[in-house]
Amino acid sequence: MPQIHPTAIIEEGAVLGDNVKIGPYCMVGGKVTLAEGVELTSHVVVTGRTSIGSGSVVYPFASLGHRPQDLKYAGEDTVLEIGCNNQIREHVTMSPGTAHGGGITKVGDNCLFMASTHVGHDCQVGDYVIMANNAVLAGHVYVEDYAIFGGLSAVKQWCRIGTHSIIGGLTGVEFDVIPYGSVLGSRARLGGLNLIGLKRRNFSREEIHALRGAYKAIFNSENGTMRDRAAAAQVQYAEFEGVQTMTTFILGADGRKFCAPRKHQDD
Incomplete structure (x- = not known):
């Protein structure tokens, strides 16, 4: 009772x-x-x-x-x-x-x-x-599942926060955060992957290596648009579930903006 x-x-x-x-x-x-x-x-x-x-x-x-x-x-x-x-x-x-x-x-x-x-x-x-x-x-x-928000962070209306991502403390999020991403700054910028979180969740070394390769291909390249680069990475790393999750998140959001490293913020 x-x-x-x-x-x-x-x-x-x-x-x-x-x-x-x-x-x-x-x-x-x-x-x-x-x-x-x-x-x-x-x-x-x-x-x-x-x-x-x-x-x-x-x-x-x-x-x-x-x-x-x-x-x-x-x-x-x-x-x-x-x-x-x-x-x-x-x-x-x-x-x-x-x-x-x-x-x-x-x-x-x-x-x-x-x-x-x-x-x-x-x-x-x-x-x-x-x-x-x-x-x-x-x-x-x-x-999405396993996302982490630091203290005093704030997320704007309609944003999407991807799985296993982490939002830094005091960070204002105005755009979507990719799965496995780490964002920080007073206005959120993408600072890389949430590598500590991936290791804690027992992602394999091969999966993490593939995610890092896909991340570099998408955000450290000047070739084409972000969608073009995500589509190419999806094909290149077709056997890795994590990369498929990240690229599908990007490709399934036509017209949306993403938190990105500073040089790609308007990509």
Whole structure:
């Protein structure tokens, strides 16, 4: 049975799974679903049509599911869906979707959202994502698995953040970040590959070598456009999954801009 502190307020209609723990002074709205083993430590507010997956822990003063920070929002019954085994630390805010943005904000599994991070409306966040303190995502940002955000970083609306990429602290991201990329600077520039992350995730030496070769071919060459160079690298390294992931990310985004080394910023 759920364990509910007597000072907590649970509105009628909320669905609570087995072994849910709701601590002092929490508030849970009537359209909320908390799956098995979810813990709200204390002073947590979960409202709107919000669901939290099993094993997730939410820390004090987090606010999940309140109306999105979008002036076009007119009270539509939109959704915030949070996956399993997430750690949502103090003062984190997450907004539901909007009608014009697809109606759902979705967070995957096994993520860590450190204190005061923000996930804006209509964001799609993958699995194993880490957001350090005060990192923020504006609306409609798409984040792939294993991405890491440094403290006080900020991502502009509609950007895509590729898998296994890393965003430096205090970095403002205005354009898409390639998979496996490392970006830094007050306005994000591509500084190379996230080699430390690749090694920690047990990418093979051959795969890393191929990624470095493809990266150099795409960003250190002056031949053709970035799309031309990505297409050539895709053929050259056809047997390497990581290179295919990176080049497909670039080739599948006609008309979009990417964070790049300074000399290619406008490529």
